[in-house]
Amino acid sequence: MTDITSQTDAALAAIAAAASLEALEAQRLETLGKKGWVSLALKTLGGMSPQERAAAAPAIQSARASIAAALDAKKAALEAAALEEQLARETIDLTLPAPAVPKGSVHPVSQVMDELAEIFADLGFAVATGPEIEDDWHNFTALNMDETHPARAMHDTFYFPDKTADGKDVLLRTHTSPVQIRAMLEQGAPIRIIAPGRVYRSDSDATHTPMFHQVEGLVVDKDIHLGHLKWTLETFFKAFFEREDIVLRLRPSYFPFTEPSVEVDVGYATEGGRRVVGGHGDAPGHAWMELGGSGMVNARVLEFAGLDPKQWQGFAFGLGIDRIAMLKYGMNDLRAFFDGDPRWLMHYGFSPFDQPTLSAGVGARA
Ligand code: FA5
Numbered sequence: 001m002t003d004i005t006s007q008t009d010a011a012l013a014a015i016a017a018a019a020s021l022e023a024l025e026a027q028r029l030e031t032l033g034k035k036g037w038v039s040l041a042l043k044t045l046g047g048m049s050p051q052e053r054a055a056a057a058p059a060i061q062s063a064r065a066s067i068a069a070a071l072d073a074k075k076a077a078l079e080a081a082a083l084e085e086q087l088a089r090e091t092i093d094l095t096l097p098a099p100a101v102p103k104g105s106v107h108p109v110s111q112v113m114d115e116l117a118e119i120f121a122d123l124g125f126a127v128a129t130g131p132e133i134e135d136d137w138h139n140f141t142a143l144n145m146d147e148t149h150p151a152r153a154m155h156d157t158f159y160f161p162d163k164t165a166d167g168k169d170v171l172l173r174t175h176t177s178p179v180q181i182r183a184m185l186e187q188g189a190p191i192r193i194i195a196p197g198r199v200y201r202s203d204s205d206a207t208h209t210p211m212f213h214q215v216e217g218l219v220v221d222k223d224i225h226l227g228h229l230k231w232t233l234e235t236f237f238k239a240f241f242e243r244e245d246i247v248l249r250l251r252p253s254y255f256p257f258t259e260p261s262v263e264v265d266v267g268y269a270t271e272g273g274r275r276v277v278g279g280h281g282d283a284p285g286h287a288w289m290e291l292g293g294s295g296m297v298n299a300r301v302l303e304f305a306g307l308d309p310k311q312w313q314g315f316a317f318g319l320g321i322d323r324i325a326m327l328k329y330g331m332n333d334l335r336a337f338f339d340g341d342p343r344w345l346m347h348y349g350f351s352p353f354d355q356p357t358l359s360a361g362v363g364a365r366a
Contacts, residue, residue: 004041004060004063005063007037007063007277008067008282010111012067014285015027015067015071016074018074021078021079021082028071031067031071032068038060038063038064040180042055042060042064044062051170061335083156087269088151104345105345105349105350105352107345107351108325108331108337108350109213109321109325109337111315111324111350111354112328113196113213113321115362116194116215116236116321117194118357118358118362119240119362120194120217121241122239123216125192125194126192126193127195127257128179128182128193128194128195129179129197130170130176130179130195130198131174131266132173132197133160133173134170134171134172135164135168135169135170135171136169136170136171137168137178138178139178140152141304142181142301142303142304143177143256143301144257144298144300145256149256155201155243156169156174156201157174158171158172158201158210159204160172160201172199174194174197174199174200174201174202175214176199176215176216177316179193179197179218180195180216180218180257181304183288183337184218184302184307185306186304188306188353189221189314190221190222191220191221191222191310191314192220192221193217195215195216195217196214196321197214197215198211198212198346199212199213199214204335206332206335207323208334209334211338213320214320215318215323216317216318217232217318217319218297218314218316219314219315220297220312220313221313221314222274224313226250226260226313229294229296229315230250232315233294233317234248237277238330239358241278241328242280244276245278246266247266247267247278248266249265249288250265251264252261253293255293255295256298257301257316258293258294258295258296258297258298258316259296259298259299262294262297263290263293264279264290264291264292264294264319265289265290265291265294266281266327267279267280267281267287268287268288268289269285269286273332274330275327277327279291291319291323292317292319292320292323293317294316294317294318295317296313296314296316297314297315297316302314322334322337323366329348331348
């Protein structure tokens with residue numbers, strides 16, 4: 001009896017003296033824990049006679065109750081003190097400027113792709129996509145370039161060693177034109193799509209990189225002619241460069257998948273080492289820059305895509321996105337686009353808040 005009283009007094013004193021939650025937990029284990037002396041004393045009650053139990057139980061029960069109450073009270077006090085201390089330590093001065101955090105930027109190519117999609121959406125074009133790992137049929141054959149066609153050699157194609165299950169060569173698409181075929185096969189006609197994306201050619205200098213971006217455009221409908229193509233490109237470039245004095249030159253050219261074919265050049269001037277789009281390319285101080293190829297969809301291509309060329313006509317174009325980004329935002333070397341230099345990205349990149357919209361402007365800088 002005296003033993004329990006003195007043990008309880010000692011425990012209560014130790015609990016009162018506990019300076020931390022860890023120390024308090026040690027006291028709990030020593031008393032009320034599974035192997036604590038109070039728990040062990042409670043267990044001895046089972047082996048006692050009823051008289052012995054009646055005599056011993058109240059002292060043990062009351063020891064347990066007072067120790068449990070002391071533990072709870074001390075725990076609450078220690079937690080409150082810890083919270084006070086934390087609050088005192090973590091004061092925030094809301095008047096200080098926010099700390100600098102590393103932030104990313106939107107790559108000019110991504111920004112230009114969003115701008116393109118916004119402008120063409122307004123002209124009624126949907127966005128279509130196709131795989132970057134293409135087969136030879138979609139990339140070449142269905143675009144009127146059979147196996148022996150010399151134009152295939154001009155594309156400097158990256159081939160994979162394996163073939164498709166039905167024996168076609170597998171390659172990295174060399175242009176976005178295979179998406180024309182996929183879109184016509186999937187959707188039929190009439191159709192009005194753009195297809196922006198990555199393309200690959202074994203090619204590298206200041207205006208050529210092995211991976212670059214194109215946007216394909218395709219319109220198939222009844223009575224479509226070259227005038228529709230010219231109007232569409234002119235309307236697009238005026239909106240894209242946000243100036244009215246854009247002059248396009250359509251230069252006769254050759255692509256197996258269009259007939260007739262025209263290359264699209266835009267007039268620009270060089271001001272302070274920077275190319276500025278606008279004006280006639282033959283005017284003094286001006287020149288032309290090639291932005292892409294285009295033409296009326298070749299009847300053979302419509303046939304490959306399952307359409308009757310007597311019923312449907314169309315135009316198509318393929319523009320180099322990186323080139324039009326360079327022209328719009330004043331970069332000189334295309335290779336820097338893909339170096340991943342954070343200083344270049346911070347300089348030429350865009351804020352994610354700078355979403356191109358027709359109302360706010362396509363390309364406004366924050
Ligand atoms: C084509 O790729 C055709 N598919 C375009 C086309 C589509 C014509 C629909 C008719 C109808 P071309 O090889 O000329 O054409 O490439 C088109 C544009 O992609 C070029 O004018 C240029 O702006 C860009 N380009 C081509 N090669 C590179 C390169 N290595 N790096 C960066 N841009 C390139």
